Amino acid sequence: MDHTNQEALVSIKDLNVKFKLRGKRLHAIRNISLDILRGESLAIVGESGSGKSVLMKNLIGLLDKNGEIESGAIYYGGKDLGQFKEKDWQGFRGREVAMVMQDPMTSLNPLKRIGWQICEALRYNQDMRGEQAKRKAVELLSDVGIQEPERRYKQYPHEFSGGMRQRVVIAMAMACNPRLLICDEPTTALDVTIQAQILNLLRDLRNKYDLTMVYITHDLGVVANVADRIAVMYAGDIVEIGTCNEVFFSPRHPYTWALLSSLPQLGVKKEDLFSIKGTPPNLFQGIRGDGFAARNPLPLAIDFLHRPPYFEISPTHKARTWLLDQRAPKLEPPEQIESIKEI
Amino acid sequence: MFLYIIKRILRSFLSLFLIICIVFVLLRQMPIEGYFPSNYDRLTELELNNILRNLGLLDPVLVQLFNFLKQLFTEFDFGRSIRYLQGRPVIEIIASKAPISFRFGMIAIFFSMPLGMSLGVMMSRKKSGAWDKIGTGYIVLLQAMPAAIYFVLIQLYGSSLLGLPLLYNPEVPRSLILPIFTMCLPNIAFYALWMRRYMVDEINKDYIKLARAKGVPNTTIFFQHVFRNAVVPMTNTIPTAILMTIVGGIIIESLYSIPGTGGLLVDVIRRQDNPMVQGLVIVYSSLGILGLLLGDILMAFVDPRIKLHKKGDQR
Numbered sequence: 001m002d003h004t005n006q007e008a009l010v011s012i013k014d015l016n017v018k019f020k021l022r023g024k025r026l027h028a029i030r031n032i033s034l035d036i037l038r039g040e041s042l043a044i045v046g047e048s049g050s051g052k053s054v055l056m057k058n059l060i061g062l063l064d065k066n067g068e069i070e071s072g073a074i075y076y077g078g079k080d081l082g083q084f085k086e087k088d089w090q091g092f093r094g095r096e097v098a099m100v101m102q103d104p105m106t107s108l109n110p111l112k113r114i115g116w117q118i119c120e121a122l123r124y125n126q127d128m129r130g131e132q133a134k135r136k137a138v139e140l141l142s143d144v145g146i147q148e149p150e151r152r153y154k155q156y157p158h159e160f161s162g163g164m165r166q167r168v169v170i171a172m173a174m175a176c177n178p179r180l181l182i183c184d185e186p187t188t189a190l191d192v193t194i195q196a197q198i199l200n201l202l203r204d205l206r207n208k209y210d211l212t213m214v215y216i217t218h219d220l221g222v223v224a225n226v227a228d229r230i231a232v233m234y235a236g237d238i239v240e241i242g243t244c245n246e247v248f249f250s251p252r253h254p255y256t257w258a259l260l261s262s263l264p265q266l267g268v269k270k271e272d273l274f275s276i277k278g279t280p281p282n283l284f285q286g287i288r289g290d291g292f293a294a295r296n297p298l299p300l301a302i303d304f305l306h307r308p309p310y311f312e313i314s315p316t317h318k319a320r321t322w323l324l325d326q327r328a329p330k331l332e333p334p335e336q337i338e339s340i341k342e343i
Numbered sequence: 344m345f346l347y348i349i350k351r352i353l354r355s356f357l358s359l360f361l362i363i364c365i366v367f368v369l370l371r372q373m374p375i376e377g378y379f380p381s382n383y384d385r386l387t388e389l390e391l392n393n394i395l396r397n398l399g400l401l402d403p404v405l406v407q408l409f410n411f412l413k414q415l416f417t418e419f420d421f422g423r424s425i426r427y428l429q430g431r432p433v434i435e436i437i438a439s440k441a442p443i444s445f446r447f448g449m450i451a452i453f454f455s456m457p458l459g460m461s462l463g464v465m466m467s468r469k470k471s472g473a474w475d476k477i478g479t480g481y482i483v484l485l486q487a488m489p490a491a492i493y494f495v496l497i498q499l500y501g502s503s504l505l506g507l508p509l510l511y512n513p514e515v516p517r518s519l520i521l522p523i524f525t526m527c528l529p530n531i532a533f534y535a536l537w538m539r540r541y542m543v544d545e546i547n548k549d550y551i552k553l554a555r556a557k558g559v560p561n562t563t564i565f566f567q568h569v570f571r572n573a574v575v576p577m578t579n580t581i582p583t584a585i586l587m588t589i590v591g592g593i594i595i596e597s598l599y600s601i602p603g604t605g606g607l608l609v610d611v612i613r614r615q616d617n618p619m620v621q622g623l624v625i626v627y628s629s630l631g632i633l634g635l636l637l638g639d640i641l642m643a644f645v646d647p648r649i650k651l652h653k654k655g656d657q658r
Contacts, residue, residue: 060556062552062555062556086561090558090560091558092558093555093556093557093558094556094557094558094559095558098556098557099553099556099557101549101552101553101556103549106548106549106550107549107550107552107553108550108553109550109554109568109572110550110572110647110648111571111572111575111645111646111647111648112568120554120557120559121557121558121559124557124558124559124560125557125558156647156648158647158648169553172553172557173557175557176557176558
C-alpha cells in the first residue's frame, strides 16, 4: 500500500502531555508528532509506561484527571481535540472514535444485559431505539461471530467466556459506527488461540466497515498480523516509525533492535531469551540526549548530550537515532534479528 | 429460589436454637447472689434455698433447659420476669415496649435512608468538591464526637431555643421531633459514608470508562451504571442497619424517657432476670438472622449474577 499520499484522519502536532503526581510533574508524552492515515492500521508498540495508551487516550478525551496537554495540538477533521471541553466530547466519542479495552472481564457492566449495553451505544451514536436497535444489535452480535445472537442478546456478561466478552465489546464499539477504532491491548487478557480469532475478527471488521485502526500493544506478534505501519515508542517519544516490513526487516533504532531481539522465535534454539537491561528513564526529570542511551549496549557519546532528530530512511520510514547521521560509525544490527525472515 | 429460602429459614431456626441453648446454660453459671435484692446477707440458708427452688434454679441445668424449651415450643411461653417486673410474662413486657422503639426506628429510617444515600451520591459526584467536603466534615464530626455530647446538646438547645418538648410524651406528636432528629444524624452519616464508598468503587471501574468511550453522557452513566451498581452492595447492609435502628438507641431513649426496648437488655442482664434475658435474646437474634436473610434475598433481586436456586442445591 502506498502511504505517502494518503490523507491524514488524525494529525498530532508537537504534543506534550504532563501528569501531576504528588506535586511533581511527569512528562508522559514528549513532543510527539504523528499522522494517522485514513483507512490504515497503525500499531503503537512499546513497553509499559512508554506512553502509548496516554497518547491514544487524548483522541477520545479519556485522559486521567491529573493529566493535561501542555502544548501541541491534535487535529481531527479540522478541529483541535486538545481544546475540547467536556460537552464537545459528547457526540464525538463513539461516533467518531470508539475503543476496545484490554480486559474483557471488566469492560462490561456486570448488571446489565449485553443487549442493553449494545443498544445503549446504538442509541447515543446512531439514534436507534426499540425494535430497530434490537434488530441491529442482534445483527452486530452475529457479525462478531456470536452464535445464537437472539438468545445471547438477553444474557448477562457473566454468562460469556473471556473471548466471547471481547467479541461483545467489539460489537459495542461497532454499534457506535466510528471512523477510528482504538484497540488498547485487545488480546492481552486472552489465551493464544482466542487471540488469533479476535485479531482475525478485527481485521475482517476493518475491511467490512472501512475503519481506521490503531492497535496499542507490546506484543510484536499481534503487530505483525494486523498492522500496516508501526510506531515504536520509548519514554514518551516515537523513536522509529515505518511500514510493517521496514520496521521488522530493516529496523534502525537500537531500541527497535533490542525489542526485536527479545522476540522469541519458533525453531531457533538459543540459550536464553534476550532481555533489555536496565529500566526506562525517570519521566519526572527531563531527559538529556537519547532516552535509550543508558540502556543501549553500544551508545555513542553524542547520545548522552543531544536529542537526535528524525532521520528519514524512506518516505515512510524514519528513526530518531544518531546512528543514521553521516558521521556515525556504521553499526550492524544484532544478529538475532537477522534471523527474522518471516513474521 | 423458593427452596433456597426454605432452606435458609430452616437453618436460621437451627442457629436460633443453638443461641438459646448457649445463652440459657451460660446464664445459669452466674453467681447466685445476683438473684436476690439487697437483703442477701440477712437471709438464712433455708430462705435462700426456698427462693432458689421457687425460681426453679436448683434443678440440674439440662432439666431446666428442657423445661424451658418445652414451654417455649408447646405453649410459646417465654416465662415470667423474676426481677424486672416481678411476675409479669416476659412476652407481655417486650410487647408493650418493642412497638415504641420500632415506631421511632422506622420514622428515623424513613428520613435518614433517602437523605443519607442522596448525600453519599452527591459526595461521589465530584471528588473533593463542595458536597464531598461538607459531607466528609459531617461524617468525621459525628464519628469523632462522643454521641452522648451532641445528643444532650440537641436536647438542651432544641427545647430551650426552639421550644420543643424536652421529654417524650405519647400524647404530643411534637415531642417526637427532637429524638427522631437525633436518631437520624448518625444514621445519615452511616448511609452517606457507605453510599459514597460504593459509588466511588464503581466510578473507577473499567466498564465506566468504556461507557464513556461509547459516547454515553456523563449524567446517564452516573445514574444508570454507577448508582445502579452501587445499590447492590448497599442492599446487603440495609436490612441489618434497619434492624439495628429498630432495636432502639439506649442513650436516646433514656434521655427522652422513651419507654422503649433500648437499654432493656443491659438492664435485665444486670439484674439477672434470666427469663427476660432469654426472651430478649430470642427476639433480637431472630431479628438479626432475619436481617441477614433479607439482605441475601434482596441481593438476588438486584444482582443477576446471584442465582439463589442454583447455589441452594450445592450448599
